[in-house]
Amino acid sequence: MIPAELTQAMEADHQALNALVRGDPEPKLxxxxxAEDVTLANPLGPPVRGFDQVVAATRRAVAQLREGEPVRFERISQAITADLAYVVEIERSRAKLGGADELIPFALRxxxxxxxxxxxxxxxxHRHADPITTPRPIESLAEQD
Incomplete structure (x- = not known):
């Protein structure tokens, strides 16, 4: 059974992601x-550590999207202990990405x-998100210049 406070936090996080795709990073932040050990690995840059770095990386990412639609969440897995929990989800939304004038669908693992x-x-x-939501060939692991 999920503690009520954790259920509320997970729902608040989903609402914060809805605000994020509309261009508002504050609820997510x-x-x-x-704590000093907080980390973020978003799909637009290398992992960062520390709250100030998380804020900067989040604001950089959000500055590149706007007018998004609510995120749909597909829960893959979760695990919960007394003081730690994780959730793995596919997040699907549409937003104006970069300089685009139209809504573009995107999904994040x-x-x-x-x-x-x-x-x-x-x-x-900790949060890690990337665009890998379908199978890929092994060659996709090769670093590109």
Missing amino acids: EMFSR ATTVFRREEDGVWRIC
Whole structure:
């Protein structure tokens, strides 16, 4: 059984992602831990560590999208302990990406790790999202110049 506070945090995170695709990063940033070990690996850059770096990376990403539609979530897996939980989901939405004038569909494979912090609040301590949502050939692993 999922604790009520964690269910609320997961729902708040989904609402924050809806705001994010509309161009508002603030609700998502509220979800992140302020601890030194917080990490973010978003699909537009290398992983970052520390709240200030998470804020900067999130704002850079959100500056490149706008007017998005609510995200649809496909839950793949989850696990929960007393103070730690993770969720693996496919997140599907449409937004104006970059300089596009029309809504473009996109999907992200996302893993979000929540931690119950000292104040009892569940916050994101790690998030990784990338566009890999379908099978790919092994050659896709090759680094490109």
